[in-house]
Amino acid sequence: MSDTEFDVVGIGNAIVDVLAQAEDAFLEQHGLAKGAMTIVDADTAEKIYGLMGSGIEMSGGSAANTMAGIASLGGAGAFIGKVCKDQLGEVFSHDIRAAGVSFTTAPDENGAPTARCLICVTPDAERTMQTFLGACVDLGPEDVDDQVISASKVVYLEGYLWDPPRAKEAFIKAAKAAEQAGRQVALSLSDPFCVDRHREEFLDLVDNHVNILFANEDEIKSLYQVDEFDDALQQVRGHCDIAALTRSSQGSVVVAGDEVHVLDAEKVVDVVDTTGAGDAYAAGFLYGLTQGEDIAICGRMGGILAAEIISHYGARAESDLKSVLNEKLK
């Protein structure tokens, strides 16, 4: 790991989140799959938005949130993702750069607008997401700069990239460039429904390209189509160098070869909104890893960041993450 400009380069959907509070009855009434991320077309997105309450807009996107978190911790990060040259695209570009992340992917001049994710936050702090991919569908291999990839210790990808048609080509290109340069490839499985949609490809990826896998309990069980977490854990061992498996209030389990670390969750006084918990975990973990920390410490760092994110509304940090981390790791 030498001659690198970036600790991590993330590739993902470039999305602006629209968050609004909603009751469970609202989800039921409109047939929204609670806790899931559902891809919707422009018309459906407009219809659902029209039904939602007053919202707040914040930059989002899974890998983009992770990169913003890494940069906030002091890590050097870059992001590759596609926005349109519109107002929401400006918001996304501004925010990720303001967080300290290098973002140079050319925006679409025309075509579909910048992606948005309509997030209903229910009183139990669960988020239900409807994503209109918009300009994200135009991300392709031409947007992946091999030099940025080979200049990064880790290439981090979100499983959601398998939804837009050409993004997986971008990912394969990036994974190969990373392998050639001797860098590591990390993947987040993103969402159990996303795993359902792309299981065969994800299994192949994990076997052949991925060094570091992030998944929550539902996702890893979905990947291996098993009912018990422990069965999934046994399956994933040996398929990648490191698997970091998150279990909400039960903390996380980190596996690397023969090493298994079972880490308790950080205490959270008031869980407000779970949007971005997995993204934040990956940020803490990858920051630790690229700073040379042991994987147990990386897992703790992930847990600390996830606890910060779920204690407020929205998927990006409200606090000085570096101080939070230093305080908790004392």
Add this chain to the structure above:
Amino acid sequence: MSDTEFDVVGIGNAIVDVLAQAEDAFLEQHGLAKGAMTIVDADTAEKIYGLMGSGIEMSGGSAANTMAGIASLGGAGAFIGKVCKDQLGEVFSHDIRAAGVSFTTAPDENGAPTARCLICVTPDAERTMQTFLGACVDLGPEDVDDQVISASKVVYLEGYLWDPPRAKEAFIKAAKAAEQAGRQVALSLSDPFCVDRHREEFLDLVDNHVNILFANEDEIKSLYQVDEFDDALQQVRGHCDIAALTRSSQGSVVVAGDEVHVLDAEKVVDVVDTTGAGDAYAAGFLYGLTQGEDIAICGRMGGILAAEIISHYGARAESDLKSVLNEKLK
């Protein structure tokens, strides 16, 4: 006050807020007038936005915030203001309608984009605002529907309307229509610098058109160019039917003819962001007034809403305002 469809119709700038945390040093470095609302052109807005940290976007606008508050309390409200037909215009239109406010002003098809207000929130919870008026400058008398005015118990206007050139014509038209229909006219002085810019016109307005005046201590002192709050209080008596004067942590003073009510501020455990405090006060006050409450109760309602708004980030309610009000008024 019969035959009215709306309790209050608000006329104001239709703005999307961009909130970001900032240190005092940032304001000093870039010459931003702390605590004030400064009008900036498109280039300056872009430059300042580029310097600001990651933001969150929320619908704002002073009178629009007040109308959203009144609707959240169960009051019937309408809003008149100008957005462009762009993404931020959609956000503004969605949010005010989702709050339950009737909003039918035709958006600009072309021309300047929807207005935005760049708000730096410093650690002391003070907000410093740079407003790019955008499409707001196109609001004119043609946007004021006399029928809506005469169907509303109160016409509420923000002083900020004196900044875009033609909006004051819209206001004068609305004030005259209200007078003819026997309705009341309310004005918020908005900002001491805004008072400085338009003092003569505001003095004339208060004398000749305004029944209900909202001002904070700095604004009312600026209006009468006096150093002591009490001197301003003595001056305003007799110039309008009701003056509701807010004094931050010192509560508010409500004057109506010979009646003077001095009301303590509601307790707030943690003041996070003072954006929208005055707007929320006006919402509580006008809701109470149009429900037939005594002015002392109206003042308390205003104080309760202001306390809710400053306890979180952003200028619109996070809580069920009706429950908050009922709880506090027990």
